Amino acid sequence: MGPPNGRVPSPIDDYALIGDGRSAALVSKNGSMDWLCWPRFDSDAALWRLLDPEGGFWRLEPTTSYRVERRYEAGTNVLATTFSTADGSARLLDWMPVASERAKREILLPEREILRVVDCTRGSVEVELELSLRPGFGEQRCRIRQPSAQSVQFECGRSAWLLRADRPLNLSGRTVRTRLSLHAGERAALSLTHGEDGPLVHVPFGDRTQQALDRSLAWWRAWSARARYDGPYRDAVIRSVLALKCMTFAPSGAIIAAPTTSLPELLGGPLNWDYRYCWVRDAALTVRALYDLGYDEDASAFVGWLLHATRLTRPEIRVLYDVYGRPPEHERQLAGLAGHQGSRPVRVGNAAVSQLQLDSYGELIHASFELARRGAIRMDGEVQRLLRDLGEFVCAHWDEPDHGIWEPRSRPREYTHSKALCWAALDRLLDLNARGLIDRVPRDRFTQHRDRIRDSIERRGYSPRIASYTQAFDDEGADASLLQLAWYGYRRASDPQMLGTHRFIRDRLDAGGGLLYRYEQSRTDGEGAFGICSFWAAEYLAAGGGTAAEAQALLERVLGYANDVGLFAEEMDPITGQALGNFPQAFTHVGLIGAALALEARLKGSDLESHP
Amino acid sequence: MNYGGWALWGFIGTIVLTTVMVGSQRLSMTRINIPYMLGTMVTPNRDRAKIIGIALHLINGWLLSAIYVAAFHALGRATVWLGALMGLVHALFVLVVALPALPGLHPRMASDTRGPEVVEQLEPPGFMALHYGFQTPISVLVAHLVFGAVLGAFYRW
Numbered sequence: 185m186g187p188p189n190g191r192v193p194s195p196i197d198d199y200a201l202i203g204d205g206r207s208a209a210l211v212s213k214n215g216s217m218d219w220l221c222w223p224r225f226d227s228d229a230a231l232w233r234l235l236d237p238e239g240g241f242w243r244l245e246p247t248t249s250y251r252v253e254r255r256y257e258a259g260t261n262v263l264a265t266t267f268s269t270a271d272g273s274a275r276l277l278d279w280m281p282v283a284s285e286r287a288k289r290e291i292l293l294p295e296r297e298i299l300r301v302v303d304c305t306r307g308s309v310e311v312e313l314e315l316s317l318r319p320g321f322g323e324q325r326c327r328i329r330q331p332s333a334q335s336v337q338f339e340c341g342r343s344a345w346l347l348r349a350d351r352p353l354n355l356s357g358r359t360v361r362t363r364l365s366l367h368a369g370e371r372a373a374l375s376l377t378h379g380e381d382g383p384l385v386h387v388p389f390g391d392r393t394q395q396a397l398d399r400s401l402a403w404w405r406a407w408s409a410r411a412r413y414d415g416p417y418r419d420a421v422i423r424s425v426l427a428l429k430c431m432t433f434a435p436s437g438a439i440i441a442a443p444t445t446s447l448p449e450l451l452g453g454p455l456n457w458d459y460r461y462c463w464v465r466d467a468a469l470t471v472r473a474l475y476d477l478g479y480d481e482d483a484s485a486f487v488g489w490l491l492h493a494t495r496l497t498r499p500e501i502r503v504l505y506d507v508y509g510r511p512p513e514h515e516r517q518l519a520g521l522a523g524h525q526g527s528r529p530v531r532v533g534n535a536a537v538s539q540l541q542l543d544s545y546g547e548l549i550h551a552s553f554e555l556a557r558r559g560a561i562r563m564d565g566e567v568q569r570l571l572r573d574l575g576e577f578v579c580a581h582w583d584e585p586d587h588g589i590w591e592p593r594s595r596p597r598e599y600t601h602s603k604a605l606c607w608a609a610l611d612r613l614l615d616l617n618a619r620g621l622i623d624r625v626p627r628d629r630f631t632q633h634r635d636r637i638r639d640s641i642e643r644r645g646y647s648p649r650i651a652s653y654t655q656a657f658d659d660e661g662a663d664a665s666l667l668q669l670a671w672y673g674y675r676r677a678s679d680p681q682m683l684g685t686h687r688f689i690r691d692r693l694d695a696g697g698g699l700l701y702r703y704e705q706s707r708t709d710g711e712g713a714f715g716i717c718s719f720w721a722a723e724y725l726a727a728g729g730g731t732a733a734e735a736q737a738l739l740e741r742v743l744g745y746a747n748d749v750g751l752f753a754e755e756m757d758p759i760t761g762q763a764l765g766n767f768p769q770a771f772t773h774v775g776l777i778g779a780a781l782a783l784e785a786r787l788k789g790s791d792l793e794s795h796p
Numbered sequence: 797m798n799y800g801g802w803a804l805w806g807f808i809g810t811i812v813l814t815t816v817m818v819g820s821q822r823l824s825m826t827r828i829n830i831p832y833m834l835g836t837m838v839t840p841n842r843d844r845a846k847i848i849g850i851a852l853h854l855i856n857g858w859l860l861s862a863i864y865v866a867a868f869h870a871l872g873r874a875t876v877w878l879g880a881l882m883g884l885v886h887a888l889f890v891l892v893v894a895l896p897a898l899p900g901l902h903p904r905m906a907s908d909t910r911g912p913e914v915v916e917q918l919e920p921p922g923f924m925a926l927h928y929g930f931q932t933p934i935s936v937l938v939a940h941l942v943f944g945a946v947l948g949a950f951y952r953w
Contacts, residue, residue, distance in 0.1 A: 205912025223908070285913050295909055381908070407912070434911030436919045481915050488916040491842075496824045496929055508919055508927040509827070566842040 193218060193233050193524070196447055197747035197763035200254060200263045203430030204280035207296060208443035210234060210767070211278050213252050213748075215265055215311075216243040222296050222378045223343075225433060225440050226460040226506055226513075228532070230319040230345070235446060235530050236522045240318035242376065244276055244300055247310045247363065254749055260404035261426050262397070263749070272307025274366060276300065281396040282403045294377035294385040299396060301373045304366035313374065315347055315360040321518055321532075330355050343380045349373065350389040412478035413777075415784040420743055423750035424773035425477055428470055431770050433507040437485030438493070439467040440507065442754070442766035448527030449711040449755055449765045456527050458534045459754075459766040461504045461512045464490070465544040465589065468551035470770050473777040475560055483560045487552065491566055499573035501548070503541050503591070504534060512537055539587040540596065545578050546605025550672060553612035556621050568622045575613045575625070579633045582606035583640070589665050590702055598657040600645035601665040603637055608672040610634035641674075651684030655703060662692035663703045664717035667724045671778075677728035686721070686729050693717070695758035698741035712755030712764040718742040719775030726782035735783050743776070752776070798953040802865045803858070805950045810857025813943040814850065820935035827928040828921070828935065836904045836918060857943070860886070864947045879948020880941045887940035891933055895921040 194212040199219070202209050209231065210219035218241050220231035232239035250267045257264055262279040278300050283293065302311055319326060319340045326340035333352040338345040347353065347360060350373045354362045364372045373389045387396070404426065413421045431440045441463050446456035467486060475483040493509025494501050506512050515533035523530050552571060555561045588599035610630045617625040644657035653669065655661035666685050670677035693701045699713035700721055706714070719742060725735035745756045747763060752772040754765030814831065821829050832842075834856070835849025864882055868874035899907035899920045906917040925932040 203912075205914070206909070282912050285910065288909070293909075403912075429912055432912065432914060434914045435906040435908050437914060437916065484916040485914045489919070492827055492919055495821070495827045508922070510927070510929065562841075564842045 193237055193239075195762060196524070196753055196765075196767045197751075199234070199747075199751075199767060200256070200278075200749045201427060201430055201443065201751060201768055202261055202263055202278050202280050202298070203443070204282050204296075205429065205432055205434035207280070208430050209278075209280070209298060210444070211263055211265070213254060213265070214243070215245040215267070215276055216241050217278070217298070217300075219444060220298075221443070221460070223380060224507055225431075225443055226458075228320040228324070230317055232318070232321055232521075234444065235524050239322065239521070240316050241314070242300075242317070243314040244302060244311055244374075246274065247312050256423070256426070256749055257401055258405070259408040259422060259426075260401050261430055262401055262404065266305075267309065267311075269307075269309055272309045272368065273305045274309040274311060275303045275305055276311075277303070277397065279397070279400050282400050284403060287399065292385055294379060294387065295381055296378040297387070298376045299373065299393060300375075301371060301393060301397070302364065302366060303371050304368050306368055308365065308367045311364045311366065311372070313349075313353075313360065313362045313364060315376075316358065317345055317347075319343070319345070321521065326358075328355065328358060336360050337384075343378060344384055346375075346377045346379075346384050346386075348375045348377075348386070348389075410478050412476075413781065413784065415780055415787070417739070417743065417780045417783075420746070420750060421477070421777055421780050423746075424776045425474065425479075427751060427768050427773050428474060428770055429482075431470075432482060433462075434485075436492075436507055436509065437482070437489035438462040438505070438507040438509070439470045439482075439486060439770065441466045441504075441771065442769045444766045445532060446527070446530040447524050447753070447764075447766045450527070450709065451757075451764070452526050453710065454527075454529065455709065455711060455765075456523065456529060456531055457536075457766070458512075458515070458531050459769070461506055461534055462489075462493075463504045463544075464501055465503075465541065465547045466771050466774070468544075468547040469774045469778075472551045472554055473774045475555060475558070476781055477777065480560045483555050484562070487555065487561045487567065490548070491570060494570065498570065499577040501544060501574070503536050503539050503544060535593075536587070536591045539591055540581070540584065541588060541591060542578070542582060542584075542586045542602040543589050543599075543605035545574050546602075546607075546609040546672070549574055549609040549612050550605075553616055556616060557619060563616075563621050568624075571613060571616070571622055572625060575610060575630055578606050578609045579629060582633065582637055592705075597659075598644070599663075600641060600653050600656060601663060601668070603641050603645060603657075604666075604669050604672065604674050607634055607637040607641065607674060610637070611673070638674075646681060650688055651680070652688035653681065653685045661704055662689050664689055664693055664700050664714065664720060665702070667717070667720045667729075670724055670727055670729065677724055682724075682729060686724060689721075697745075697758060697761070698738050699745070699756060699758050713758045714755055715742075715745075715752050715769060715772030716775035719772070719779040722779040723775070723782040726779065726786045728786075732783065732786045735779070735786065739779050739783060742779075797865065797869060798951070801951050801953065802862060805947050806858045806861030806865070807854070808950075809861055809943045809946040810854050812946055813857060813939045814853055816939040816942055817935055820931075820939075825929065826925075826932040826935045828925055828932050833898070833902070833905070833918060837902055840904060840916075861943075861947055864944060865951060868948070868951060869953070874948050874951050874953075876945045876949045879944035879946070881944070882948070883940040883942070883944025884937070886944065887937045890940065891924045891936055895925045896923055 199210040218233040233241040265276040442459035445458035449455035471486040513533040515535040517529040521530040585596035616622040655663035695713035700717040702714035722739040751768040753763035753767040754769040831849030834852040835845030
């Protein structure tokens with residue numbers, strides 16, 4: 185039983201995600217919505233207490249001490265938080281209403297909306313509502329007025345925000361603060377809407393609220409029920425795919441890396457980055473995970489987005505784009521923000537956009553290969569031209585140093601993982617050509633470069649002394665991304681070179697508790713263990729690098745680091761298990777799905793070692 | 797009205813406008829591709845959409861040039877500057893009104909309120925079509941200025 189938390193921001197893993205495929209919000213265990221960017225993922229935040237105790241928030245919390253339990257309604261992104269006090273219990277439901285496009289043609293819905301409903305289920309409970317809306321990270325000036333006793337409107341530039349309730353609201357200065365007294369069987373409903381494109385839409389409460397809830401539950405359940413996975417980790421896989429869906433920007437098909445910015449990789453440290461953009465690499469991996477689970481339409485939508493996004497930079501692809509395929513805004517620091525638990529600076533925008541990350545080409549071509557050979561994307565002239573152009577770019581640049589998958593802000597190096605992905609890019613293009621799915625491929629040139637890349641890797645990216653592939657050429661560092669070489673078909677997982685690499689990575693990067701650091705510098709930098717690396721290790725074992733039992737044991741250990749609602753951040757503190765970095769992180773959940781699918785395939789006796 | 801002049805210069809103006817817009821896309825200034833956007837109203841096949849879209853765009857341009865010609869007659873004169881001024885108004889209408897409203901008409905274009913349901917669709921253009929690149933308004937503006945200027949310079953009755 186804990187006291188009301190008032191204005192104290194929560195640790196990262198106290199949060200749960202809600203979303204509608206265009207935007208997302210984070211809600212803490214104490215019922216405080218501390219992160220909201222509207223109208224898009226990368227818009228400046230209006231609720232941002234996650235990054236500053238003085239930031240905007242929307243809290244619904246009992247006024248007396250309480251115990252709290254949370255879960256998502258099964259198969260949905262509707263969050264249910266149950267508060268139990270000495271006098272009674274109340275269940276808080278938080279969600280962004282969703283509906284099918286067909287239903288949207290029949291009903292008028294707000295551009296953006298969050299519904300919060302408190303149901304008193306036992307005795308009586310008093311809940312305090314507090315809303316401090318501070319759009320534009322507090323920089324945007326708003327005119328606040330109360331058009332009726334039950335609503336408060338914020339007019340901020342060309343956007344308007346409207347808080348409505350089914351009972352009177354008290355506006356005190358710039359904050360809405362109201363106590364809601366509920367007895368068993370009573371419900372209080374609140375709605376926050378946002379509009380830029382016209383008058384705000386007022387949806388009545390009562391039956392309409394229940395209909396919005398039923399519609400959202402039905403949509404999410406129908407969507408999640410389509411997942412093609414019936415293995416022992418179905419709950420974790422479904423939660424992961426639901427989280428990934430919340431990070432898909434439906435109007436364009438882009439997939440963002442995480443819905444937050446500047447959650448620290450080191451508490452109190454400067455490793456704080458903005459992940460609210462679409463990394464081509466992360467998105468390609470995500471779309472493959474979605475496709476593996478049966479969500480074909482997300483795969484083809486992503487390819488459509490990619491064709492559009494890369495139009496201005498082709499054949500070079502940027503490392504990341506915004507959700508509309510534009511370059512992200514220039515990286516800047518928000519000097520006025522205290523940062524999450526004092527972790528400064530808070531950054532908006534991402535300077536990694538100007539880096540060369542050669543592995544992105546391999547990830548993208550490999551994902552396209554997987555989708556094309558299964559008929560998930562139409563290989564029309566435009567797609568073929570893009571893929572050929574990417575292959576030509578790889579031929580021209582594979583021998584250059586780059587910033588690699590981990591995009592360090594130091595000098596570029598010749599990362600072995602990047603070279604292996606360049607090899608995979610050309611190999612998959614040649615394979616697509618052999619299958620008749622892409623024509624006019626310069627086979628001789630692609631073959632020649634592919635073989636030269638492999639030769640370079642074997643000469644300079646493998647050390648016989650340590651019997652392992654190495655982080656970079658002519659170097660003997662360990663890097664967990666090398667576990668993926670088996671997945672990309674560079675070597676079989678059971679080859680001695682890969683077994684040695686796995687052993688070396690375990691020796692050098694073991695963070696304890698089944699966790700792995702991504703590379704050796706992680707220890708010096710003080711960052712946490714990297715979520716996806718631990719899942720890669722489980723996937724590698726499942727793919728033939730170990731026994732199924734070893735893979736299963738590792739996967740189960742790593743799954744234990746999820747928070748109470750099954751979400752993972754980018755990293756975990758290897759000592760406390762606390763989540764670190766942006767949250768939730770698509771990459772980590774992609775790793776989880778990959779490991780679960782690899783293990784299922786191993787248990788069913790299929791070969792997942794490499795691309796066919 | 798000089799129907800022959802309208803047909804000839806309306807056609808040539810549209811050819812020039814289409815060339816400027818597709819050219820600016822090829823020069824990586826913008827991702828807007830009006831013929832492609834029109835063509836995808838008819839077919840999801842990207843390659844065929846471009847061909848069909850060019851035909852539709854030529855017909856569109858031809859029909860719209862009739863409004864320019866009618867205005868020249870109403871004002872009793874046709875000059876480069878008058879044509880360019882009309883092109884400016886035309887471009888502003890396209891950028892501020894027509895393109896942002898297109899998702900309501902286009903069967904294969906998403907709107908900003910789409911989601912979470914995903915299908916492969918064209919991205920919505922947004923205000924001033926800025927979702928297609930920050931130089932998009934310049935490309936649209938220049939193309940329509942040239943379109944109007946060609947009509948104003950060469951149409952005679």
